[in-house]
Amino acid sequence: MRQFVPLYIAIGIVALLLVAALQWWASKQLAGYDMVISPWIAAGTGIAAVIVIGLVYIVNRINIRKNINAIS
Amino acid sequence: MMPSFYQLLKKIIQTGIGRSRLIMATGGLGIAMILLLIAIQAHSDFxxxxxxxxxxxxxxxxxxxxxxxxxxxxxxxxxxxxxxxxIADIKQQSFVEAFGFITSNQYKVTAAAPGDLHFYTDMFFESVPDTFIDVKNEEWKWTPADNTIPIILPNDFLNLYNFGFALSQDLPQISQETVKAIPMKITISQGLLTQEFTGRIVGFSDRISSFLVPGSFMEWANAKFGNGVVASPSRVIIKTKDPSNPALVKYLDDKGYNTNQDKIKYSKTKLIVQTIVSVIGFFGLILLLFALLVFSMFVQLVIASCKKKYNYWLHWVLLLVSYNDT
Structure with a gap:
């Protein structure tokens, strides 16, 4: 449902920011060991977030339609 | 004028009924998203x-x-x-990318320090294919015309001397540069056949704990000073993409083989990380399902609560749902 889309986007952005902070912390910790974490991983996680939000949108849309039909 | 489906639904949602459920669903969805993303991130990072x-x-x-x-x-x-x-069995294992023999000497080797250092010891040489050596040095080559043998020492050997033997015996500690600068008198013999060489340390290996000489020298010396019998290797070296591969660890255990346990420690770490990531991912998925369920219940509750009040609108909502794409 389009009414919930801003909410989904807000949740996605907050989750991504928290995970990005975790990734930044992990990169700093591993720098001492000369280990490298590729920025592509962060990009992959961003794509994963978009996919999850998309799935949530589709499932909620189906559920809400079903509920409305049931109540009628 | 007939209100649109979205306007009607927005009005129903904004009534405030079941707001706590919406907050719960939002919180749940947020936590589920974070857990799922952490699981993906941790797996990719590792x-x-x-x-x-x-x-x-x-x-x-x-x-x-x-x-x-x-x-x-x-x-x-x-x-x-x-x-x-x-050997054939090891070579055909899926985790083996490259395989090499560690060839031992078939002759006596002694090393002596020059001048007044009064250092003399029996020792041994081994050789491995150059691709397995972690020391890259232009001096690492030998031809029968050369009298100088390049030698690679294990890093642990120097550490043992400097921090074990030298300290306890009140002897001077030696830096890597000094060891490289000291030419050693290497004597190779078998029976009455003897030949002297100059040994020069060209590097220190962390990978192979042995006194390494170039394969060309070992081949030549074994042919000249050896007993003529090609001995089977007692140590082999493999290159593997993943030393933490549980199949590799199991193979070594099953066959009674031994290797540096420190190098396969990631096997356990990997298992632990995979378990933690799987558990986080599983809880994330479960939480996501519950969040979706709560969202659904929220809408159900809101619409049911408003059924009487907004019966007329609902009629239009249902009518529009039948024709409109949500």
């Missing part, structure tokens, strides 16, 4: 750290394998050597 080219030098790709020496094997040298069938 894969990257173990397998990426950039970190190739940090992970152990080379394993020196030998048979475990048991009490029953003591005094029977042949039992610690790999047979042709065992």
């Amino acid at each position: 894969d990257q750290l173990l397998y990426s080219q950039q970190n190739a030098n940090e992970s152990a790709d080379f394993l020196v394998i030998n048979k475990k020496i048991t009490n029953a094997m003591m005094g029977q040298r042949g039992q610690s050597m790999f047979t042709a069938a065992e």
Whole structure:
């Protein structure tokens, strides 16, 4: 449902920011060991977030339609 | 004018009924998203750290394998050597990317320090294919015309001397540069046949704990000073993409082979990380399902509560749902 889309986007952005902070912390910790974490991983996680939000949108849309039909 | 479906639904949602459920669903969805993303991120990070080219030098790709020496094997040298069938079996394992023999000397070797250092010791040489050596040096070559033998020492050997032997015996500690600068008098002999060489340390290996000489020298010296019999290797070296591969660890255990346990420690770490990531991912998925359920219940509750009040609108909502794409 389009009414919930801003909410989904807000949740996605907050989750991504928290995970990005975790990734930044992990990169700093591993720098001492000369280990490298590729920025592509962060990009992959961003794509994963978009996919999850998309799935949530589709499932909620189906559920809400079903509920409305049931109540009628 | 007939209100649109979205306007009607927005009005119903904004009534405030079931707001706590919406907050719960939002919180649940947020936590579920974070857990899922952490699971994906942690899995990718760990894969990257173990397998990426950039970190190739940090992970152990080379394993020196030998048979475990048991009490029953003591005094029977042949039992610690790999047979042709065992070598073929190791080579055909899926986790083996490259395979090499560690060739031992078949002659006596002594080393003496020059001048007044009064250092003399019996020692041994081994050789491995150059691709398995972690020391890159232009001096690492030998031809029969050369009288100088390049030698690679294990880093542990120097550390043992500097921090164990030298300190306890009140001897001076030696830097790597000094060791490289000191030419050693190497004597190779077999029976009455003797030849002297100058040994020069060209590097220190963290990968192979042995006194290494170039393969060309070992081949030449074994042919000239050896007994003429090609001995089976008692140690082999493999290159593997993933030293933490549980199949590799199981194979070594099953066959009674031994290797540097430190290099396969990631096997346990990997298992623990995979378990933690799987558990986080599983809880994330469950939480996501519950969040979706609560969302659904929220809408159900809101619409049911408003059914009487907004009966007329609902009629239009249902009518529009039938025709409109939501």
